[in-house]
Amino acid sequence: MNATASVTVRVPAKVNLQLAVGPARGDGYHGLVNVFHAVSLFDEVTVSVRGDLPPGQAVLSADGERADHVARVPLDGSNLAARAAALLARHVPGATGVHIHLAKAIPVAGGMAGGSADAAAALVACDTLWGGGTPRERLLELAADLGSDVPFPLLGHTAVGTGRGERLAPLPVRGTFHWVFALAEGGLSTAAVFAEYDRLRPDAPEPRLDPELAAALAAGDPRRLGAALANDLQPAALSLRPALGEVLDVGRAAGALGAVVSGSGPTCAFLAESAEHARALAEALRDCKECADAVTAHGPVPGAVVR
Incomplete structure (x- = not known):
């Protein structure tokens, strides 16, 4: 791996075509039927090696066209993208510290899963940067550990999520x-x-x-x-x-x-x-x-x- 290597991943926003919410469960979650539909508003997540940081630790930066939205992006360990890097590092032997840059076009805190999309992109980008070769099925499992909305941006297109929304099945769609x-x-x-x-x-x-x-x-x-x-x-x-x-x-x-x-x-x-x-x-x-x-x-x- 080149020490100056970086990887950029583009990831879409989602809109919920149907969001059916059941009663609260014993674990604090709600049972959901959630029809996710990926749309052409994209964030770009770029990760690069930070050899001065422990494996999986991240520093973050963000920019975008809407300064008011970018200002609401957390740039600490609470950011889902940072948590994604830390989680994946526990499963990839070649993990390093990383700088994660978020180029934001998905609305922040807008109900379009921008934070979840960034986490999904960080999983893919870090796995590529570190040469992890993690199977997509395993990335989906890790994504579900991070949050109910994180697996879908790995798949995109249109899918129905069940359970707490993390169990996905593609739905057939014709046209645009x-x-x-x-x-x-x-x-x-x-x-x-x-x-x-x-x-x-x-x-x-x-x-x-x-x-x-x-x-x-x-x-x-x-x-x-x-x-x-x-x-x-x-x-x-x-x-x-x-x-x-x-x-x-x-x-x-x-x-x-x-x-x-x-x-x-x-x-x-x-x-x-x-x-x-x-x-x-x-x-x-x-x-x-x-x-x-x-x-x-x-x-x-x-x-x-x-x-």
């Missing part, structure tokens, strides 16, 4: 779907949203995959998919951030085929008829005072790849 994401000022705590969900839904049923949503994906039918989008956490997110309701209303009024809070929020996702419609929808959303910005994307796209 066009999206607009309305970004909000500030973030929403995932833990706070789940706590509010528990308050609002103490009798939550066991989650199940919506067959209509799966059929819409297989048929490549955006209108059917838009009608089937669902997020059990949306009422909790709206309870904590009522202004998000206005954003959803603006998108629907502008002709979105479907509108939903993404994950635990506060990003709102809108399904468009085409790339042209997505651009027009984004313009309409930017005029909403509760929307900090609106970005377009398409999906599905592949998971983490070495550049």
